[in-house]
Amino acid sequence: MTQHVKDRSARAARAQEGVLRTPLLRRPAAWGAAATVLAAFVLGGCGSDEPAATSAATSASAVAPTTEAPATTPAPAPAPAVTPTTVAAPVVDFAMPDLVGTDLQTAQDTIQTYGVFLTVSHDLLGTRNQVLDSNWIVCDQNVAAGQQVTGEVEGSIDFGVVKREEGCP
DSSP states (O other): OOHHHHHHHHHHHHHHHTOOOOOGGGOHHHHHHHHHHHHHHHHTTTTOOSOHHHHHHHHHHHHSOOSSOOOOOOOOOOOOOOOOOOOOOOOEEEEOOOOTTSBHHHHHHHHHTTTOOOOEEEETTSSOOOSSGGGEEEEEESSOTTOEEEEOOTTTOEEEEEETTSOOO
16 A cells, blocks of 8 residues: 555544544644734733733733722823914025036925925926926026025925936026
């Protein structure tokens, strides 16, 4: 007899005796139990401000029956009302530098040093988006060089740009 046939007949004999069991990984109940244990382990400490030792002691006392009355905790005090506040854009005051001829990334970095973090740019030769700012050259700017820039100017400084290999119109 071959080994395969022997294994098969031995398995059939064990199945008749009730000894043969389904492997653990093929039992849906085993997967469900494992998922429950894992979820309890992962989520066990979520939302608790107590230290781990106190939480474990509380869990142990919940399992063991006790004759003591459970301690009551006072109701938490209501949280103070929070009024929404708006964050104002920073007020700036600087002389606009001449950024014509620099790449767009350098122009944006320069303006950011003055506290303006949002500038606008547009393609002078079409409607292309400026994805890699260092590949675009500034040909004009809507605020003249030397002009005083004051107040809230986020998004109001605009650079006209072309790709690095193109000439300014």
